Amino acid sequence: MVKQRKGPILPFLRLDDATALPKFRQVQDQLRLAILHGHLRTGTRLPSSRILATELGLSRQTVVRVLENLRAEGYLDTRQGDGTYVSATLPHRQGKVFRPTNEAQPPDVVPARLSRIGNLARNVSANIGRVERKPFLPNAPALDRFPFAVWRKCWNVVTRGGKTANMGYGDVAGELPLRQRIAEYLALHRRDPCDPEQIIITPGGHAAFALSALALADPDDEIWFEDPGPVTTSNLFRSLGLRLCPVDVDSEGMDVATAMHRYPAARLAFVMPSRHHPLGVTLSLPRRLALLEWARENDAWIIEDDYDSEFRYSGAPLPSMRSIDGHDRVIYVGSFSKALYPGIRIGYLVLPPQLVGAFRSLAGLMHRSVPVEAQLALAEFIGDGHFASHLRRMRALYAERRAVFIEAGQKALSGLAQLDCSESGLNGLAWLEGHRKDRLAHRAVLAAGLQCYPLSDYALAAPRRDALILGFAGVPAERMEMLLRRLAEAVASA
Incomplete structure (x- = not known):
């Protein structure tokens, strides 16, 4: 069995042949500074003297001298038979403090010159994912009930034998097996058949919203948005330069008639017809039909966020809005964040045929492809019946x-x-x-x-x-x- 080469790679170690400073002093000084500045944290295991000597092109005796000197100065500890570590008795030091650009900056920091979209993004919140997982956290599935063992088996199936073909870039639209499984699921469980070629896999539902906005609207175009509505999504559209048109939500969902009267020239409508978040209401059939007719007459597009559609406790899940769209005006967005777990970061779009080519190209430019192995593991998970x-x-x-x-x-x-x-x-x-x-x-x-x-x-x-x-x-x-x-x-x- 080949012995593993343990310890971090130390790219900051550089030898300068032009200086009169001895090479052992160059290495010693650079290691000392790395420890003092917090780049090598307390408790970090260093590579062995043999590995360092090979990587630096020095004799092992020279490297041993460096490590012994730093140990004598109190920067390193040696554990018999285990290796050399940055001393645990040193005070913890952090590297340079990072301040997000929307936080208060010291007076001597000059604000960066940003694009229009960059400036818009700087002024909206993007703290999604930083919320602590505590009781009554909204939108949080029961992660402790996720079938980890089954998921691992599905992952092992697609990675068994070192399948190097799965380690490269994938299809910009997503792996065909996953798109086929999603199409089968939608036909069976959402009563909404589609061709797998109409599906594009994205890194989460949020990326699908961004892709739709970039492909179909220009900055300053209007978008209908349910009020109240999901904060991160409204901030996303704002950051892309769209003008949000607040549309009230009542017991029948979005007030489509009022939206048509106030914002007739909107380019997009973002709607959660199956279950509105956060109010939990569904969009009534008359309003769905009115929204579809408005989109047809005005050459507008409807982004359907099929939010939480899998979890309905009385009767079957409601049909999607796309399933009654006779004029190909609906862009359907789904994801696996609630049904499986948020960290999977796999969402998808179901597109009208005339949009597929443009969306495929834009998806390739934006995120190239979603990790192939994760897609194939999910396809296996769905195809073997584990998802259902x-x-x-x-x-x-x-x-x-x-x-x-x-x-x-x-x-x-x-x-x-x-x-x-x-x-x-x-x-x-x-x-x-x-x-x-x-x-x-x-x-x-x-x-x-x-x-x-x-x-x-x-x-x-x-x-x-x-x-x-x-x-x-x-x-x-x-x-x-x-x-x-x-x-x-x-x-x-x-």
Whole structure:
């Protein structure tokens, strides 16, 4: 068995033949500075003297001298039979502090000259993914119930034997086996057949939205956007230079008639017809038909975000809007973030035939291809029936947790909030009572070690009652009542 060459690569070590400084001093000084500046952190194992000597073109005796000198100075420790490490007794040092450009900068820092889109992006929030995973985090699936062993087997199938063909760039539209499995799934479970060639795989649903906006709209074009609506998506469209047109949402979904009256020249409409986030309502059939007719008459496009469609607890999942589109005006977007796990970063578009060529080219320019092995593992997972089995188990689990959430929540929040939980999705709403403000309640909930989102953060223009968005899917049923009592105490203190 070949012995592994342990330790980090040290690209900063450079020997200068033009200087009079001895080579052992050059290496010694560079290692010392790397430790002092925090580039080599405490506890880091260094490569062996033999490896360093080979990589630097020095004798091993010279390198041993360097390491012994640094050990004598207190920078290194030697562990018998284990190697040489950066001393654990040194104070922890960090490298240069990074400040995002939208945070306060020191007065001597000159702001970077950015493009128009860069300036727009700098002024919107992009903290998605930084939220701590705590009880009642919205949109959080039960990750502890994910079938890791099965997923690993599917991954092993597509990587077994060192398949080098899967290690290169893939098809810019996505791997054909995955597109075929998605087409089969949509036909069977969403009553929406399509050709696999109409599907383009993207690195998540968010990338699909960006691709659609870039392909179909210019900066300053208008886009209908449901109000309230998902914050990161509205910020994405803003950063791309689109003009957001807030459209109110009521019990029948987006108010299409008002949108047609106020913004008749919009280029795009972004809509969540199966389950609106965060209100949980569905777009009624008359409004779906009106929206489709508007798009046909105005040469506009509809971006359908099929949000949480897999998790419906009463009856079958609702048909997609694309399935009733007779004029090819709908761009359908799906992803596996809620059905499997957010970190998988695989989404997809189902496109009208006339858009496929342009979207394929743009996808290739933007992200070249989504990791091939992940796509093929997912295709295996779907094709072997594991995806359908997982969805079936999760629907049953979430239905149980939803029932406990509603019963215990109504009791715990009595007099504080009115609980509203739609028949689909992973979240519920707690409409606050007694003139309570959702942002204040949100801070109190965070201080109590829980998580939620204030509805006010989702509003674009229309004033609305204050509410907290609560995720129930990631909370075990046996802990629900206790955690809801803690939530109620936090809301009462706000």
